[in-house]
Amino acid sequence: MAVLKHIVSKNANYGESLDYLLFQHDERTKKPILNEHGQMILREEYYLDGLNCEPMLFDKECERLNDQYHKNQTYDEIKSHHYIISFDPADRDECGLTGEKAQELGLEYARKNFPGHQALVCTHTDGHNESGNIHVHIVINSLRKYDIPKEGYMERNSDCLAGYKHHLTNNYLRHLQKSLMDTCHRENLPQVDLLSPSENKIKNREYYASRYGQEKLDKLNEQILADGLTPRKTTFQTQKQYLRDAITEISHTAKDVEDFKKQLYEKYQIVVTEHRGRFSYLHPEREKNITGRALGTKYEKDYLQQQFESNHRTPNIHPDISSDPMDILFIKSNLRLVIDxxxxxxxxxxxxxxxxxxxxxxxxxxxxxxxxxxHEYDTREILEDKFSSVKERTSNSRKQLNEYSCAMKSHFRKFGNQSSGTRKSPILCLMTYPFLFGYWSRPCRICGA
Missing domain, CATH: 1.20.5 (Single alpha-helices involved in coiled-coils or other helix-helix interfaces)
Structure with missing residues (x-):
């Protein structure tokens, strides 16, 4: 199984791309790892080739082409595109995939899908985060060097001409994904459908945020354990993952859309908005909504409505949580006085x-x-008694206000009926009591007058 990743770069130093492919780098900071003499360390195993350029002169040849066409001269232009074909570790262990074979497939893929571009094709066998998966890096200059035949996925006439830049459109991306799937099927490698939307859509940025957040949380928990306490939370959650977990839990019990919205807000303070037939969710710590499409197909309206319909046919089973231990580090409250x-x-x-x-x-x-x-709230009972007293006084005050409003409305209607046909009396009345203008045309909610 292989997946395709795409990264754009506005870095004018093409040599840094070559250094990343050849030398060991810290996966978090993206900086080279140095030995005791301050020199960069070569990777243990890599395979490097170049298309339409000498691989060791990739940076100089790209700069020369840019100068020839007067492109990629400003800081905000995309200088290069970085594609990564990442194979599953099972392809190596179960299907016999090797670094040499992956490099051969990567070269074939680059020649087929990026013709006319200067490109570096490099295969690493160490894997990201020591996972051991084989992956192929394809780094291309954003400027095309040679004319190429026009293909069906190209939307512009300039997409096949030399001196014009690489544009990754939706049609082009689908073509690249289909080409990778065809290659894996031909080589008898298990492959998922890259063209179908993902049930859980986790992008590269969210992956790294989750990984680094977990590292910081582990360090914090070590300090808490050293103080003799038990951490309340051991797994880091991104805001998107918080939404996914909450939606998944509520969707198994909600009976309809309104019940779904109500439970999400009452339990997780998540606001659900429906616009043009799509759901979007507002995280309690955000000011901007996150669409269901950004979370995955399992969190969009169509899928959730099917889940609600199935809930009508399936009885809810509530787990017994009476014996669960209570967290001591943080008590969740709607008051939001403190931040967790x-x-x-x-x-x-x-x-x-x-x-x-x-x-x-x-x-x-x-x-x-x-x-x-x-206020001498020494016990919970005193606090509850005080709350009940305030609640009762508030209710009585509201009833008195409604009675006064009803009496004043009746007075205004009676005063208007006794007028001599002129419009002076009601107008003078409203001028005298402008704050009662809202009661002029509305019937009383208590007596109906």
Whole structure:
């Protein structure tokens, strides 16, 4: 099985792409790893070839072509495109895929799909994050060097001419994915359908955010364990993954769309918006919605409506959680007085923000304790009694206000009926009591007058 990734680069230094392919780099910082003498370390195993260029002179030849056509001269232009064909580790263990064979397939793929471009094709066998999967890097200059025959997936006349830039359209991307699938089927490698939308759509940026967030959370949990406490959370969640987990849980119990929206908001403070037949979700720590399409097909309206229909036919089984241990580090509350550091993505990404949140949380907790002591809420029973008393007084005040409103409406209608046909009396009345204008035309909710 193979997947295709695409990365664009505006870096004018083409030599850095060559260095990345040849030398070991830190996967997090993308900086080269140096030995004790300050020199870069070659990768243990790699296979490198060039198309329409000498691989070791890739940077110079690309710069020469750019100068010839006066392209890629400004900082905001895309200088190169980086495609990665990543094979599954099972292809190596079960299907006998080797680095040499992967390099051969990568060269064939590059010649077929990127003709006319200067390209580097390099195969690594170490895998990302020491996973051991074989993957092929294809780095092409964004400027085309030679004319090529026009293909059906090309939307512009310039897409086949020398001196014009590479444009990855949706049709072009589907062509690249289909070409990779055909290659894997021909080589008897298991392959998933790359053309169908993914049920759980996790992009490269979210993957790295989840990985680095987990590393920071592990370090934080080590400090908590060292203090003799038990961490409340051991698995880091991105905002998108928070939405996925919440939607998956609620969708198994909701009976319809309204019930789905209500449960999501009451339990997870997630606001669901429906626009043009599509769902979008507002994370409690965001100001911008995340569409269901960005999460995956399992979180779009059509799939969820099918799930709601099946829920009508399947009885709900609620697990017994009475014996579950209670978290002691953070108590979830709708009051939002404090921020949960272990669940705040921004705090995980910024130590400065995390320190600021800690100070703010301490201040808010101190204010809460002072308020409780000032009003002598020594026990939960006293607090509940006080709440019931305030609630009862509020209800009585609301009833009195409705009675006064009803009486004043009746007075206005009676005053208007006794007028001599002129429009002076009601107008003068409204001028005298402008704040009662809203009650002029609406019937009373209590007596109907």
């Amino acid at each position: 550091l272990q669940n705040c993505v921004k705090a995980q990404q910024s130590q400065a923000y995390a320190r600021k949140v800690k100070l703010t949380n301490l201040q808010e907790m101190a204010k809460t304790i002072a308020y409780v002591q000032e």
